Amino acid sequence: MPLISFTDKGLYCEAGQFYIDPWQPVDKAVITHAHSDHARAGSQAYLCHHDTLPLLQLRLGPNHYQPVAWNEKITMNEVTVSLHPAGHIIGSSQVRVEYKGEVWVVSGDYKTEADGISGIFEPIPCHTFISESTFGLPIYNWKPQDELFQEIQNWIRNNQVAGKTSVLIGYSLGKAQRLLKALGEVTGTIYAHGAIWNVHETLLQAGWKLPAIQRVTPEIPKESYRGHVVLAPPSADGSLWMRRFPSASTGICSGWMQVRGHQRRRNADAGFALSDHADWNGLLQSVKATGAQKVYITHGFQSAFSRYLIEIGISAAEVKTEFGEEEEGAPADPLKGDEEGNSPPPPPAGGEDEFAPL
Amino acid sequence: MPERTPNISLEDTNTPLEAGAMVGGMASFAQLLFRLGTSTKTNEKLEALSGYFAHANEKDKVWVIALFSGRRPRRAVSGTQLAVWCTELIGLPMWLFQECYHTVGDLSETIALLIPEKSASTHSTEGAHTIGQPLHYYVEKFQQLEKAPEAEKKLFILQSWLELSSRDRFVFNKLLSGTFRVGVSQKLMVNALARTVQLEPNTIAHRISGNWDPASTTFTELLSEQLTQTDHSKPYPFYLAYALEDALPELGEPADWQAEWKWDGIRGQIIKRNDQLFVWSRGEDLITEKFPEFSILQNKLPNGTVIDGEILPYHDGQVLNFNVLQTRIGRKNITKKHLQEAPVGLFAYDLLELNGEDIRHLALRERRAALEELVLSLQLPFIQLSPVVSFTDWDELTTIREQSRNINSEGLMLKRRSSAYQVGRRRGDWWKWKIDPLTIDAVMVYAQKGAGRRSNLYTDYTFAVKDGDKLVPFTKAYSGLTDKEFAQVDAFVKRNSLEKFGPVRTVKPELVFEIAFEGIAASNRHKSGVALRFPRISRWRTDKTPEDINTLDDLKKMLQLYGK
Ligand SMILES: [Zn+2]
Ligand SMILES: [Zn+2]
Numbered sequence: 001m002p003l004i005s006f007t008d009k010g011l012y013c014e015a016g017q018f019y020i021d022p023w024q025p026v027d028k029a030v031i032t033h034a035h036s037d038h039a040r041a042g043s044q045a046y047l048c049h050h051d052t053l054p055l056l057q058l059r060l061g062p063n064h065y066q067p068v069a070w071n072e073k074i075t076m077n078e079v080t081v082s083l084h085p086a087g088h089i090i091g092s093s094q095v096r097v098e099y100k101g102e103v104w105v106v107s108g109d110y111k112t113e114a115d116g117i118s119g120i121f122e123p124i125p126c127h128t129f130i131s132e133s134t135f136g137l138p139i140y141n142w143k144p145q146d147e148l149f150q151e152i153q154n155w156i157r158n159n160q161v162a163g164k165t166s167v168l169i170g171y172s173l174g175k176a177q178r179l180l181k182a183l184g185e186v187t188g189t190i191y192a193h194g195a196i197w198n199v200h201e202t203l204l205q206a207g208w209k210l211p212a213i214q215r216v217t218p219e220i221p222k223e224s225y226r227g228h229v230v231l232a233p234p235s236a237d238g239s240l241w242m243r244r245f246p247s248a249s250t251g252i253c254s255g256w257m258q259v260r261g262h263q264r265r266r267n268a269d270a271g272f273a274l275s276d277h278a279d280w281n282g283l284l285q286s287v288k289a290t291g292a293q294k295v296y297i298t299h300g301f302q303s304a305f306s307r308y309l310i311e312i313g314i315s316a317a318e319v320k321t322e323f324g325e326e327e328e329g330a331p332a333d334p335l336k337g338d339e340e341g342n343s344p345p346p347p348p349a350g351g352e353d354e355f356a357p358l
Numbered sequence: 359m360p361e362r363t364p365n366i367s368l369e370d371t372n373t374p375l376e377a378g379a380m381v382g383g384m385a386s387f388a389q390l391l392f393r394l395g396t397s398t399k400t401n402e403k404l405e406a407l408s409g410y411f412a413h414a415n416e417k418d419k420v421w422v423i424a425l426f427s428g429r430r431p432r433r434a435v436s437g438t439q440l441a442v443w444c445t446e447l448i449g450l451p452m453w454l455f456q457e458c459y460h461t462v463g464d465l466s467e468t469i470a471l472l473i474p475e476k477s478a479s480t481h482s483t484e485g486a487h488t489i490g491q492p493l494h495y496y497v498e499k500f501q502q503l504e505k506a507p508e509a510e511k512k513l514f515i516l517q518s519w520l521e522l523s524s525r526d527r528f529v530f531n532k533l534l535s536g537t538f539r540v541g542v543s544q545k546l547m548v549n550a551l552a553r554t555v556q557l558e559p560n561t562i563a564h565r566i567s568g569n570w571d572p573a574s575t576t577f578t579e580l581l582s583e584q585l586t587q588t589d590h591s592k593p594y595p596f597y598l599a600y601a602l603e604d605a606l607p608e609l610g611e612p613a614d615w616q617a618e619w620k621w622d623g624i625r626g627q628i629i630k631r632n633d634q635l636f637v638w639s640r641g642e643d644l645i646t647e648k649f650p651e652f653s654i655l656q657n658k659l660p661n662g663t664v665i666d667g668e669i670l671p672y673h674d675g676q677v678l679n680f681n682v683l684q685t686r687i688g689r690k691n692i693t694k695k696h697l698q699e700a701p702v703g704l705f706a707y708d709l710l711e712l713n714g715e716d717i718r719h720l721a722l723r724e725r726r727a728a729l730e731e732l733v734l735s736l737q738l739p740f741i742q743l744s745p746v747v748s749f750t751d752w753d754e755l756t757t758i759r760e761q762s763r764n765i766n767s768e769g770l771m772l773k774r775r776s777s778a779y780q781v782g783r784r785r786g787d788w789w790k791w792k793i794d795p796l797t798i799d800a801v802m803v804y805a806q807k808g809a810g811r812r813s814n815l816y817t818d819y820t821f822a823v824k825d826g827d828k829l830v831p832f833t834k835a836y837s838g839l840t841d842k843e844f845a846q847v848d849a850f851v852k853r854n855s856l857e858k859f860g861p862v863r864t865v866k867p868e869l870v871f872e873i874a875f876e877g878i879a880a881s882n883r884h885k886s887g888v889a890l891r892f893p894r895i896s897r898w899r900t901d902k903t904p905e906d907i908n909t910l911d912d913l914k915k916m917l918q919l920y921g922k
Contacts, residue, residue, distance in 0.1 A: 137454075137457060137458050137461060138448075138450060138454065138458060138472055139458045139461065139462060139468065139471040139472060141471075141474070141475075143475075258471065259461065259462050259463075259467070259471070260464075260467060261462065261463050261464065261467075269396060269398075270396065301457070304454060304457045307453075307454075308451075308454055311451060
């Protein structure tokens with residue numbers, strides 16, 4: 001029996017009698033982060049990082065929670081469990097599991113670039129590493145955050161000159177908080193959708209110092225938005241809610257925006273390849289840095305990434321999980337690829353066949 | 359049916375709009391394209407283009423005019439070569455390159471994304487790139503390298519990949535692989551140019567038409583009158599009509615209008631100047647060679663004559679099905695057999711130049727009178743006047759239009775008798791009034807993944823009609839569904855495929871579509887015995903089941919009615 005097995009309820013540690021990010025109700029769930037595809041309702045007890053706790057409470061309501069600090073060792077039936085920063089969103093953690101000298105690490109979602117609020121990802125030496133692969137193709141290599149923020153700021157300034165409202169689409173948990181500081185530098189007021197506002201309030205109450213935002217409400221005269229920035233979650237994109245903003249220019253922040261066709265399909269005025277997931281080089285370096293003898297690849301481009309790892313001499317296998325489902329509770333639309341989605345949006349229509357595959 | 363303009367998907371606004379950011383070179387051309395790609399408003403596009411023309415270097419401007427008027431450089435290397443060189447350069451296995459290509463859907467972009475960026479410092483804070491040679495350097499180098507040994511091509515391409523930024527590299531690849539398209543009309547480009555050079559758009563449109571080599575023509579030469587005079591082949595820009603929008607009575611007095619049949623052949627200009635004959639197609643291709651029948655006009659037409667007309671399959675006073683002409687279009691060498699089997703004629707619409715004088719400003723009634731005199735004097739059976747359809751009131755004309763299909767016409771043209779011959783597509787004086795397409799309900803039986811950008815989705819379908827209890831496939835049809843519908847059909851195909859033949863899947867015959875088409879002809883290459891012209895999906899009949907679709911007999915009836 002391997003230390004962690006892949007069951008139909010999720011990743012299961014039999015020796016410790018707990019699951020990691022289970023997708024069905026269980027007795028004991030260790031949660032990597034508060035995104036809906038990793039933190040699901042119905043379990044008896046949850047273990048998570050201190051910073052994840054208020055977010056889980058917001059999402060799942062009152063429950064039995066056990067918050068821990070990074071590097072804090074918890075013992076469950078002789079199995080030692082500890083959480084370590086994953087750099088994905090606030091509170092996001094990798095899970096280290098040790099039993100009789102054998103170490104497994106579950107990455108959850110992670111990114112290798114420090115974004116200033118999500119903790120700094122650190123590779124944890126282990127025998128077996130279970131890694132996500134959302135952007136596990138070599139076309140996905142991100143520009144540094146500073147450069148992307150500058151592009152976003154330039155876009156906003158140009159919208160201001162043209163008398164437009166800048167509507168930025170990004171996840172209410174993660175992207176929204178990450179953007180605030182850069183946005184505050186170029187706009188007077190940052191308006192936000194209710195979903196973002198809820199997360200924001202929760203974080204403020206938990207003691208986070210975040211720039212102020214103003215909730216979009218029906219009472220606000222439409223003209224007040226002009227020249228300012230509105231933050232909205234992907235589920236609001238294309239909805240009636242969006243129509244209130246005068247001369248809106250829409251920009252999407254998502255790793256999928258790396259590919260123009262996906263940008264065009266989303267019908268946005270601008271796309272910024274800003275992601276909370278590791279890019280190709282980040283994934284490769286992290287896998288190598290763990291020194292793991294065996295690597296399991298989950299949600300994303302698992303087959304391509306694991307095949308490549310095998311070719312460069314790392315023992316890898318792909319694993320099917322139920323991570324990567326749409327968050328924010330919006331109905332799944334096959335054409336709307338999202339940051340947390342486990343498959344990229346389909347390529348756009350049009351164009352011509354200029355390259356017959358060999 | 360939305361008309362799909364070929365588009366070089368260039369959405370990206372990550373650069374400022376100030377002209378100051380234009381630093382010349384490939385980067386400013388790439389920036390222009392990205393701005394054109396992101397703006398949805400004509401005025402913004404116009405500003406982007408005129409801003410470019412105001413700052414770009416002279417040689418680059420000539421190339422931009424060339425590229426935006428359909429003069430693309432020829433493909434210098436194959437896509438496969440590019441793919442192989444890219445994988446060698448970055449040390450990736452070919453299967454992984456292909457995975458990437460399938461996700462991106464565009465070879466040029468795949469390569470642009472895979473080559474690592476030089477370093478962050480090459481992006482200045484304005485977002486403009488100060489590196490890279492000018493546009494003309496690259497395009498002219500492609501031309502020079504066309505016949506060069508492969509190693510030399512490869513060296514140049516790899517070096518360029520490494521020195522260009524990702525965005526410039528994308529444009530470079532598009533130009534290199536002959537897949538450069540731009541979703542901006544020539545008219546818009548001409549209008550932008552007019553803002554910077556103090557010339558009327560019509561004058562510019564004329565001067566940049568015809569035969570000129572972007573590599574050896576300077577910007578000043580191109581826009582000067584001189585070149586127009588020395589280039590005897592130069593056609594006039596075609597005057598194109600919009601589809602009729604309002605009810606006929608809105609047009610006013612029937613007597614002010616000339617009605618003609620709308621023909622669907624090859625719109626062209628026949629030019630005789632300086633004892634030479636030139637035949638141009640609307641796409642601005644010189645097609646003199648393709649129509650040896652017209653060579654007799656070299657002697658018969660007076661110098662300084664330009665006729666606008668339609669080249670049609672024509673025999674014994676009858677316009678034939680367009681299908682007939684298709685057998686000789688695209689052939690390199692026209693044989694005697696082609697001439698016999700696919701005879702052509704010219705239906706003359708208009709006279710643009712008479713005795714060396716541009717008469718486009720004259721009223722249609724005057725030009726028509728001159729045209730009639732000229733054509734009648736030729737006494738050539740294959741040069742006909744496009745017949746004028748006489749009518750006294752709009753109701754009568756509506757009835758006449760019903761006959762269109764019987765004479766292989768697409769409908770009617772309405773031209774104001776007082777109208778000048780204008781430049782490009784204009785509203786007001788000329789209207790086309792096409793008949794509705796033919797339609798048939800059919801069931802989807804095969805599906806194939808799309809090419810290029812659509813390579814992840816099943817988007818190419820084959821449709822069948824009923825013949826007793828059998829299904830007979832009769833046509834493919836591509837466009838016409840929304841992205842959302844494509845995704846739904848794709849999901850259906852994945853769940854309901856019966857067999858796999860290479861890339862083709864046979865699908866449970868369940869989804870019914872209405873197929874629209876412009877014409878029908880007999881064909882022995884098709885199992886069904888018919889070939890359709892311009893078949894496309896007009897709508898998804900979710901309200902119908904395979905029981906309700908049309909039959910092979912229905913198709914055969916249509917063939918009898920319209921397939922002559
Ligand atoms: Zn996540
Ligand atoms: Zn995830």
